[in-house]
Amino acid sequence: MLALNRISLRSKLFLAIYCPCLIFSLIAAVAFTLSRFETIDRNFKEGITKATTQMVVSTEYALANSDEKMLSHLLSILLKFDHINSVQLYSFEKNSS
Secondary structure, three states: OHHHHHOOHHHHHHHHHHHHHHHHHHHHHHHHHHHHHHHHHHHHHHHHHHHHHHHHHHHHHHHHOOOHHHHHHHHHHHHOOOOOOOOOOOOOOOOOO
């Protein structure tokens, strides 16, 4: 308390206005940053879902028609994306042997 007595009235007024503004600015910056990251994440997931859905339809068509060339081409396109590390195909057909 002794240190506050030595500060001039102008300095006290400055601190009284500056500190709440600084705190509010920091809180707003953190909130905006978190909101922006959530938006980026949501847009990324929506884009991946749309691209994957389109590729699934094309891949099902290639599998149904046993078009290995088309399937190979589709898989190579998928693997060119930076965020796709691997592609796996599963067969649910039971072998009759």
